Structure formats: C-alpha cells, structure tokens
Amino acid sequence: MGGAEEKIRDPAILRRFAERCGGPAARVAIIPTASMLPETGWTYQGIFRSLGVAAAHVLPLESRADCRAPEALAVLGDVDGVFLTGGNQLKLSTTLGGTPVAERLIAGNRGGMHVAGTSAGAAFLSEHMIAFGDEGATPRADSVRLAPGLGLTRLAIIDQHFRQRDRLGRLLTALAYNPHSIGIGLDEDTAAFVGPDDTLEVVGSGAITVIDPSDISYSSMDSAKRHDPVCVLDVRLHVLIAGARYDLRARRATPPPVDPAPDPAVGSAGV
Amino acid sequence: MGGAEEKIRDPAILRRFAERCGGPAARVAIIPTASMLPETGWTYQGIFRSLGVAAAHVLPLESRADCRAPEALAVLGDVDGVFLTGGNQLKLSTTLGGTPVAERLIAGNRGGMHVAGTSAGAAFLSEHMIAFGDEGATPRADSVRLAPGLGLTRLAIIDQHFRQRDRLGRLLTALAYNPHSIGIGLDEDTAAFVGPDDTLEVVGSGAITVIDPSDISYSSMDSAKRHDPVCVLDVRLHVLIAGARYDLRARRATPPPVDPAPDPAVGSAGV
Numbered sequence: 126m127g128g129a130e131e132k133i134r135d136p137a138i139l140r141r142f143a144e145r146c147g148g149p150a151a152r153v154a155i156i157p158t159a160s161m162l163p164e165t166g167w168t169y170q171g172i173f174r175s176l177g178v179a180a181a182h183v184l185p186l187e188s189r190a191d192c193r194a195p196e197a198l199a200v201l202g203d204v205d206g207v208f209l210t211g212g213n214q215l216k217l218s219t220t221l222g223g224t225p226v227a228e229r230l231i232a233g234n235r236g237g238m239h240v241a242g243t244s245a246g247a248a249f250l251s252e253h254m255i256a257f258g259d260e261g262a263t264p265r266a267d268s269v270r271l272a273p274g275l276g277l278t279r280l281a282i283i284d285q286h287f288r289q290r291d292r293l294g295r296l297l298t299a300l301a302y303n304p305h306s307i308g309i310g311l312d313e314d315t316a317a318f319v320g321p322d323d324t325l326e327v328v329g330s331g332a333i334t335v336i337d338p339s340d341i342s343y344s345s346m347d348s349a350k351r352h353d354p355v356c357v358l359d360v361r362l363h364v365l366i367a368g369a370r371y372d373l374r375a376r377r378a379t380p381p382p383v384d385p386a387p388d389p390a391v392g393s394a395g396v
Numbered sequence: 397m398g399g400a401e402e403k404i405r406d407p408a409i410l411r412r413f414a415e416r417c418g419g420p421a422a423r424v425a426i427i428p429t430a431s432m433l434p435e436t437g438w439t440y441q442g443i444f445r446s447l448g449v450a451a452a453h454v455l456p457l458e459s460r461a462d463c464r465a466p467e468a469l470a471v472l473g474d475v476d477g478v479f480l481t482g483g484n485q486l487k488l489s490t491t492l493g494g495t496p497v498a499e500r501l502i503a504g505n506r507g508g509m510h511v512a513g514t515s516a517g518a519a520f521l522s523e524h525m526i527a528f529g530d531e532g533a534t535p536r537a538d539s540v541r542l543a544p545g546l547g548l549t550r551l552a553i554i555d556q557h558f559r560q561r562d563r564l565g566r567l568l569t570a571l572a573y574n575p576h577s578i579g580i581g582l583d584e585d586t587a588a589f590v591g592p593d594d595t596l597e598v599v600g601s602g603a604i605t606v607i608d609p610s611d612i613s614y615s616s617m618d619s620a621k622r623h624d625p626v627c628v629l630d631v632r633l634h635v636l637i638a639g640a641r642y643d644l645r646a647r648r649a650t651p652p653p654v655d656p657a658p659d660p661a662v663g664s665a666g667v
Contacts, residue, residue, distance in 0.1 A: 189575075189613055215573065215618035222574035223610045252523065253544050256573060271542045272573030273524050276550065302486065302527060302543030303493035304460075339494045342460060347486035 127285040127311030127331065128211050128244030132172055138316045138329050139169075142241050143176045145318070146206035151178040154204045158186045158220050159212030159245040169210060180204070192224035201229045204238070211244030215256055218249060218272055227275060234277050237321070244285050247311060252279040258295035264357060266349040269295040271302070280323060280373045281307045287334055288312045300338040301346040301357050307373055308336035315367075323373040327365045327381075335371050335378065337361040398556040398582030398602065399482050399515030403443055409587045409600050410440075413512050414447045416589070417477035422449040425475045429457045429491050430483030430516040440481060451475075463495035472500045475509070482515030486527055489520060489543055498546060505548050508592070515556050518582060523550040529566035535628060537620040540566035542573070551594060551644040552578045558605055559583045571609040572617040572628050578644055579607035586638075594644040598636045598652075606642050606649065608632040 130138045143151050153173055157166035166183035173181035182200050186192050201207065207230060209217065221227045234240045242250050254274030261268065271282075284296045287310035296308045309317060312331025319325045327333050338360055345356040365371060368381030401409045414422050424444055428437035437454035444452035453471050457463050472478065478501060480488065492498045505511045513521050525545030532539065542553075555567045558581035567579045580588060583602025590596045598604050609631055616627040636642060639652030 213618050218574035219572065219615050219617045223576035223612075227576065252550070253542075254574070267541075270538070271524075271544070272570075273542070273553075273576060274574065276576070279523070279547065299543075301490065303489035303525075303545065305494035305498065305544060305547070341494075344490050346490045347484055 126241065126243035126247055126316040126329070127287060127313045128247075129286070129313035130243055130316070130329065131314050132168075136172055136176065138314070139172055140176055141316070141318065141328050142206065142208065142239065143173060143178050146178070146239050149177050149179060151206065152180040152204045153178055153206045153208060154182045154184050154200050155208050155210065156184050156186055157210045157212075159214060159217045159249070160210050161212060165210050165212070169208060186220060186226060189220060189224055192221055192226035198225055198229055201226065201233065206239035206241065207233070209240070209242035209246030209249060211246055214245040214248040214254055214274075215272065217245060218254060218256075218274060221275070222273065231276055240277060247283050247285050249274050250277050251281050251283050251306075252276045253282050253299070253306060255282065255284050255295065255299055258292070258298075260291045261294040262291060263294045264297035264301060264355040265294065266298065266346065266353050266355055267351040269298045271299055278319075278323070278373075279306065281309050283309045283311065285311045286313055288331065293334070296336060297357060297360065298346075298355060300336060301341070301344045301355055304338035304341045304344075306338075307376065308334075308338070310334035310336070319373070324370055325373065326370045327367050329367060333365045335363040335365060337363070337376050339376060397512065397514035397518055397587040397600070398558060398584045399518075400557070400584035401514055401587070401600065402585050403439075407443055407447065409585070410443055411447050412587070412589065412599050413477065413479065413510065414444060414449050417449070417510050420448050420450060422477065423451040423475045424449055424477045424479060425453045425455050425471050426479050426481065427455050427457055428481045428483075430485060430488045430520070431481050432483060436481050436483070440479060457491060457497060460491060460495055463492055463497035469496055469500055472497065472504065477510035477512065478504070480511075480513035480517030480520060482517055485516040485519040485525055485545075486543070488516060489525060489527075489545060492546070493544065502547055511548060518554050518556050520545050521548045522552050522554050522577075523547045524553050524570070524577060526553065526555050526566065526570055529563070529569075531562045532565040533562060535565045535568035535572060535626040537569065537617065537624050537626055538622040540569045542570055549590075549594070549644075550577065552580045554580045554582065556582045557584055559602065564605070567607060568628060568631065569617075569626060571607055572612070572615045572626055575609035575612045575615075577609075578647065579605075579609070581605035581607070590644070595641055596644065597641045598638050600638060604636045606634040606636060608634070608647050610647060
C-alpha cells in the first residue's frame with residue numbers, strides 16, 4: 126500500500142486485506158515498529174476489529190530482543206496475515222532484520238501467510254528496499270539509497286507516496302543500478318495485491334506505476350558522477366488503475382476488466 | 397578475491413581456482429566487463445593458459461545486447477568456471493543485470509559451475525552489492541551505497557581492497573541497514589573459496605574480515621542523519637587468514653589447521 130490509505134469512511138484496501146486473510150475468521154497481527162507514534166498499532170487494531178476479523182493482535186516490537194521473544198513468535202505462528210504500518214523503513218529493517226521474527230515472516234509468507242505493509246511497511250517487503258532518497262523525476266546517480274529489505278521477493282523494488290512525492294527519478298535510479306527488478310511505484314490510498322503466482326492486482330483510488338527495465342539498451346549509471354543525471358534508454362512503463370493486473374514473472378500488464386453489463390442506452394455515444 | 401592478486405610470480409589464488417574447475421581439463425570463461433582496459437581479458441587468458449587449463453575464453457561483453465548473444469551463452473553453457481575481472485562493479489551490474497548472461501551465471505552456479513571475481517568482480521557476486529562508498533573505520537549513515545548485485549547469495553555482502561582502503565566503516569554501515577547478511581571484507585591478494593555447503597575457506601597472502609551482525613542489540617541507523625556516525629552495538633568480528641574457514645549458515649569460524657608435522661625441535665619453545 127502506498128501510504129495514507131482511507132481508513133475510516135471506506136477502508137476498501139484494509140477490508141480487502143482482511144477478506145484475503147479469511148474475513149470473519151481472519152486472525153491478523155499488526156507490527157507498528159516503523160511508526161514513531163505509540164497509538165498507531167491500536168488505531169489499526171480498531172479498524173480491523175470494525176471490519177469484523179476474529180483477532181487483531183498488536184505486536185509492539187521495539188527492540189531486536191523483542192524480535193526474539195517466544196510470545197511474539199507464538200502470535201506470528203497463529204495468524205493468517207501480518208500488517209506492517211508506515212513510518213520509517215530503516216526502523217523496520219534495523220529492528221527486524223536477521224531476527225527470528227523476520228525469518229518467521231519470510232517462512233510464513235512462503236507457506237501462504239499474507240504479509241502486507243503500508244508506506245514504509247510496503248517499502249520494506251522486497252529484497253532490495255529504498256531506504257531514502259531525493260524527490261524529482263530525473264534519475265540522478267546519488268538520488269537513492271538502497272538497503273536490504275525483508276526479502277519476500279527479488280522480483281520488484283517498491284516505492285510509495287509515488288506521485289504525491291515525485292519519486293520516479295529515484296525509482297529509475299534504483300532500477301538502473303541493476304536492471305533485474307521491476308519497479309513498483311505505489312500512489313497513496315492504492316495497493317498492489319500479489320498472489321502466489323506473482324501477479325499483482327491494483328486496488329484503491331490511485332494508480333500504480335510499473336517500471337520494467339529489462340529492455341534497457343543503455344544507461345550511463347556506471348560512468349555518472351554522484352550528482353549527474355543518469356541517461357537510461359528503453360525503459361518500459363505502465364500506469365495501472367484499480368482492477369488492472371501485472372504479471373511480475375512474464376512482465377505483462379493486463380487492463381481492468383470491462384464492465385460486464387454496460388448500460389445499452391449509453392452505448393458508444395459521446396465517444 | 398580482494399583485488400590486486402599476485403598474477404605472475406606465484407598465482408596461488410588463480411591456480412586454486414583453475415584446480416577447482418578441473419585442472420588440466422578445466423574450461424574457463426573470462427568476463428572483463430568491469431575493466432576499462434582492453435587488454436585485461438587477454439592478460440587473464442594468458443595466465444590461465446600458463447596454468448595449463450584446457451580452454452580459456454574471453455567474453456568481451458560490452459553492451460546489454462552482447463549479453464543476449466547466442467555465442468556468449470553457448471560459451472557459458474560449456475565451461476566449468478567463470479572469472480569476472482576487476483574494474484567498476486556498476487559496469488558489471490548495469491551491463492549484465494537482468495540479461496540471459498546473468499541468468500546463466502546464476503543457474504550455472506546453482507548447478508555447480510564455479511563463479512569467481514576479483515575486486516569489482518567479487519563485489520558484484522552477492523545479492524546486495526556495495527556500489528561505492530567512503531573510506532574510514534567509522535560507520536556513517538551515508539558512507540555506502542548498495543545496489544542489487546548478481547545474486548549468487550543473500551548470505552553475505554562482499555567488500556574488497558578492504559584493509560588497503562580502510563573500508564570497515566562502509567561495510568558496517570551496509571550491514572547495519574539490515575543485519576541479516578554477513579559482511580566479508582577481502583584484503584588484496586586474498587580470496588574466499590565458497591563451496592556448496594556455504595562454507596568459505598581463505599586462500600592468499602592477506603586476511604579476510606568477517607563481520608557477523610546477527611547479535612546487534614542496538615543501532616542508531618534508523619535515526620542517524622546523513623553524515624552522522626552510526627552507533628552499532630554487539631557486532632561480532634573475525635579476522636581469518638589462509639586455511640581458516642567460516643560457515644556462513646551456522647555463522648561459525650574455524651581456525652587454520654595445525655601444521656600436521658611440526659618440527660619437534662621447536663616444540664613450544666619461545667611461546
């Protein structure tokens with residue numbers, strides 16, 4: 126999720142996550158580690174309870190020692206989904222990285238446990254995480270700093286608040302370093318739901334920008350000085366809206382399905 | 397290999413690599429992409445021939461198109477080992493990343509093909525690659541820049557010219573971002589031979605510094621400003637010399653074997 130998701134009036138994304146986890150039977154855990162605000166975990170607990178899930182545990186993992194606690198691991202061994210809040214993704218990676226909690230999230234996800242994150246929580250999920258960077262549309266050699274993320278997938282690098290904070294440049298820079306990953310730029314109040322088939326589906330009010338660098342024919346990344354703009358040729362880019370899909374393995378985008386029952390009176394008038 | 401390996405008088409590391417690849421029957425390929433010097437590939441070809449291998453192919457992969465050429469893939473499909481020269485690791489990642497040549501190196505290595513690199517070629521091998529950074533012993537928040545590497549292992553982050561260029565600080569920074577990887581700092585003329593059991597053995601005239609961050613109890617990485625020094629507590633560090641081993645999975649170091657036939661006249665005198 127790209128951050129700043131609608132939580133009160135129409136929490137469509139969080140409802141969809143709860144449904145994926147089992148709806149009324151869903152047991153979820155909330156990890157508010159990224160947040161600086163003590164109430165963040167409890168806010169999400171209230172939302173998930175209002176959506177009717179069976180259980181919503183808050184795991185206040187503040188230290189690396191907390192991430193070894195048997196109690197936390199027991200909770201994570203007994204839930205259908207885990208939700209990572211926003212905040213600072215380096216708080217997540219420095220606290221969870223290399224601990225049994227991180228191992229449990231990776232192993233659980235491989236076994237079918239749903240793992241979701243918003244904002245910093247989303248950035249953290251992939252193998253290569255954008256730790257921080259600069260705004261702007263032009264890739265510059267020093268505009269992004271990568272760090273190892275949780276490691277659920279090597280197929281994609283995730284950025285968030287994408288349009289709102291003008292982050293195309295830094296995502297392009299991250300991809301140009303080594304054009305093996307797909308770039309996923311998440312707008313606010315917008316989510317990518319990725320299934321076991323590595324196909325993502327868009328949910329929410331914004332768009333998802335998918336950047337496929339596999340056909341890059343030239344980049345100046347290896348010769349660019351630190352503040353130079355980077356020349357990158359033959360990038361493929363998709364802007365996906367709700368209902369659209371993207372196959373991360375085949376690298377193929379699918380548009381949203383056509384409305385199954387359009388009003389015949391409207392027809393093609395006004396096109 | 398940490399770079400600047402002895403090539404002429406006593407090419408012990410390169411000989412060991414050739415032996416691993418099959419000795420007189422060995423067929424190796426040399427990828428000089430990282431180098432700015434046109435003769436680099438041919439220099440190594442001469443060395444490998446003088447070591448008596450059966451074949452030493454130079455693959456001058458200069459562009460991403462070269463990394464899709466059937467001829468190059470055919471060579472890589474028919475060798476026991478691949479050697480990546482030094483130079484600029486971003487030249488390697490931007491040229492090879494996401495291409496069939498990179499896929500072939502990854503798949504080949506999983507199937508038993510030996511893949512070696514010196515200097516930039518070593519830095520490139522792991523999943524998380526140090527692209528560039530600053531010198532100095534103190535970790536600072538902005539002292540290192542990571543990029544996706546070739547991806548042969550997620551277990552380690554590799555740095556080179558380690559003692560010669562005072563790179564402890566930047567490797568500590570890279571590990572503090574997410575303490576899941578082991579840091580391997582390679583001195584010049586020193587190599588880590590990693591087997592299928594993910595145990596490395598040290599060869600060469602220098603040392604290998606192994607940094608195990610898994611017990612880090614605190615770091616200030618997530619709150620440090622860009623130029624701040626980073627506080628990191630409870631790092632484990634090993635300095636390994638020739639013959640010593642390190643198990644990357646168990647995270648256990650083993651000293652060099654005791655000389656099997658010490659001179660009895662020396663005994664423990666002078667200890």
